[in-house]
Amino acid sequence: MNFPVFHHIQTHLPEQVSAHLQARYGYDAPVWLEQPADPAFGELALTIAFQLAKQLKKAPRAVAQELIDELGSLPGVAQMEIAGPGYINIRLDRGVYGSSLLKPDERSTEAAAGKIIVEHTNINPNKAAHIGHLRNAVLGDTFVRMLRSTGAQVEVQNYIDNTGVQVADVVAGFLKLENKSLDEVRVLAAQPRFDYLCWDLYARVSQHFAASKDDEKNWRQEVLHSIEEGSGVASEMGHLVSDAIVLCHLATMARLGVSYDVLPRESEILHLKFWATAFELLKERNAIHLETEGPKKGCWVMAGSHYSDEAAEDDSKVIVRSNGIVTYVGKDIAYQLWKFGLLGKDFHYHPLLTGSNGHQVWVSTDHPQSSSAPKFGGGSTVYNVIDSRQAYLQDVVAAGLRALGYIDQAERSIHFSYEMVALSPRTCAELGIDLSDSDKSKAHVQVSGRKGLGVKADDLIDKLIEKARVEVDDRHPQAPVAERQAVATDIAIGALRYFMLKFTRNTVIAFDMQEALSFEGETGPYVQYAAVRSRNILRKLEERGEKLPDFAAVLSSDAFGRQLAQEDFWQLTLAVSKADAAVARAIASGEPAHVAKYAFTLAQSFNTFYHDYPVIHETDPEKKSFLLWMTDYFRRQLERTLDVLGIRVPQYM
C-alpha cells in the first residue's frame, strides 16, 4: 500500500469503490469523492448511494448501509457512516495519516506524456510592457511551474513578432516624425528604458497616422514591406528596435522571476520559409482555397465551416491577402505546426543571454550556428497563453491543423485564454488620464498602446518596491540597506504575482493601484508573512540551543493518534497535507488561481496555529515535538506552494 496522503486517497479510494460497484452491481459510472462542507461530517463523503438507489429501486440509506457493510475496511479509513438522506461520510485513521506524512515526499511517477509547450508573454517588441502583459506572463509562468512541480517536461516559448505593423510604426516614427538616422537610433537603443521612449513615440505615431492622409498610409506600408522582406534601412532599424526592446522585456520579466527557454521570431518564420511550406501543405490538402469573386477576390481564405459550426456560408478567414502577403493567422498556423514537429523544418538558434540562475535563453536565427542548442519544438501538447479576445483567431489556427488532418494535435492545441486587465476609473484619475464621457461612466477603462494609455510594468514594480521599502524600513531600521531593499523587492514581487493570480482567468481585472499596493488580507505578502513566521520559530529554537527532533523517532503512529485526536490539530494537518491535491485540481481546471487560493487558506491556517500555540514554550515533550513537526510541515508546504506561484520567501518581514 502506498502512504495515504490526501491527494493519494482522493484518487485511489474512488477506484476501489468503483471496482466494488462494478463487481457487485455492474454499475459503471465514475465515482467521485466529495469534501463535506462541515468538517464534523468527516474528511470525505460519497454520494454514490443516491444514484445507485435509483437504479436499484431501493432507499438511498439502505443502499448506503449495504455498501458500508460490503466494502469492509479500507486502508487508511477509520470508519464510514451514513448521514442524512444517504451520504456516506468517511473518517480517516488519524494516527496512520499523520505518521504517513513523515515519509519523504514521493514524486508522482505518472508516465510523462511527452513534452508540453507553453507559449506566453508574446509582447510586440515596440514599446514597454504594461500590466496586461504582466497578467499573461505571470499566468503562463505559474502554469509552467505547476506542471513542472508534477514532474512534467515543459518548454517555455516566447514568440517575438519583430516584423509586424507595431514595430513598423515605431520605425516609421523614428524615420518620419523624428528624422533619426540608423546610428542615432542605435545610440538611443543603448540607453536605459529605451522601451519607455518607444512607448511615447508609438502613441504619437498612432495618433499621427489616425489623422493622416492616404499618401502617408502608403508610406507606412512601404516601411512594413521593407521589414517583412528583410531589406533596406527600415528593416535594419526594425531589428535594432525590436532586439533592444526584447531585452527590455526580458529584464522586466526577470524581475518577476519569469524566464524562457526559446524565443522563436517572426522574421525567421518568414526568412526560413516556414510559411511557404505551410502554404503548400494547406493548398495541397484543400484547407484553404483561392477566392475568385466577391470582396475577397484574389485572397486565399479558410472557409468558415472549418473553424465554426455556427459559421454562415460566406464566412471565411483571409490567410493570404490579395497582394500576396500572408496574415498573422497564416504565420501562426506555420508556427503551430512547428510546435508539434509537423512542419518538417526547424529554426537555427543562438544563445541570447544567461539568466542570474544560469538558465540559458535561446533565440531563433536564420543562419546555422556553431553552438549546439537543445531540440526545441516537437511538443505533444501546446498551451498558447493569449487573451480571450483572440479566441476566434486561435480557433482558426486549430482548424488549420484539423483541416490538414492533424486531428489529435488540433485537440491538443489549447488556447489558455484570460480576460484583459483594464484600469479602474480611480486609477486613471491618479495617472492624470483624461477620460471621455463614455469612459467615465464605465466600470473600467481598456488600456491602449496606441493611445499610450496604461500602466507600465516597470513603473508598477518600482512603486510596489518603494511602498514595501517604507514598511520594511519601519520594522527593521537597523538592517543593512541592501538587505532591506532585497526584502522589499521580494515582497513587492510577491504582492504583484499574487494579485495577478488571485482572479480566475475569465475575470476582467479592473486594475486599481490602491488595491494592488495593499499588503494586507488576501495578498502575496500575507502568505509570505506566514512562511517567514514559521521560519522564525525554527530559528528561535536554534538560538536557544535546541534543535529539531528526529520526528520519525519521536512521533509514532500512536503519538500522532493522541495529538491528532485534538480536533483543531487534525483539521490543520489535513489542510496542510492538501498541497498536491490543490495543484492537481488547478492543473485539471487550468486555474492557477486555485493554487493561489490554497496558499492563502494555508497561510490563514498557519496564522491561527501561530496565534494559538506558543510552540517553543510548550512543556509537554510529545506535544512540543508534535508542534515543532507541525511548524516545520507548515513551513515546507508554504514554501513549496509559494515556489509554484513563483513567490519568494523574504529573509524577514
Add this chain to the structure above:
RNA sequence: GGGGACGUAGCUCAGCUGGAUAGAGCAUCUGCCUUCUAAGCAGAGGGUCGCAGGUUCGAGUCCUGCCGUCCCUACCA
C-alpha cells in the same frame, strides 16, 4: 445581425464532475501587542446567488426565455 463570456454581501471576487447551514478579502463596528514579529489574531453586522419558468430526491451550479454589462465578429497583429 451572428458568436462568446459574465451577472453571488456596500465594494472586489471564490464557489472543484449538481449535494448537507452559500464563503473569502476589503470597508464598517468591538476586543487582543512585557509572549515564536499586530503585514497578525478573535468576534459582529451585511445575501430574494439578475428576473421568470423547467429538469431533479436535491440547483448559485444543468436547460429555456427575458433584462443588463463586456468582448469578438479586418485583405491589423
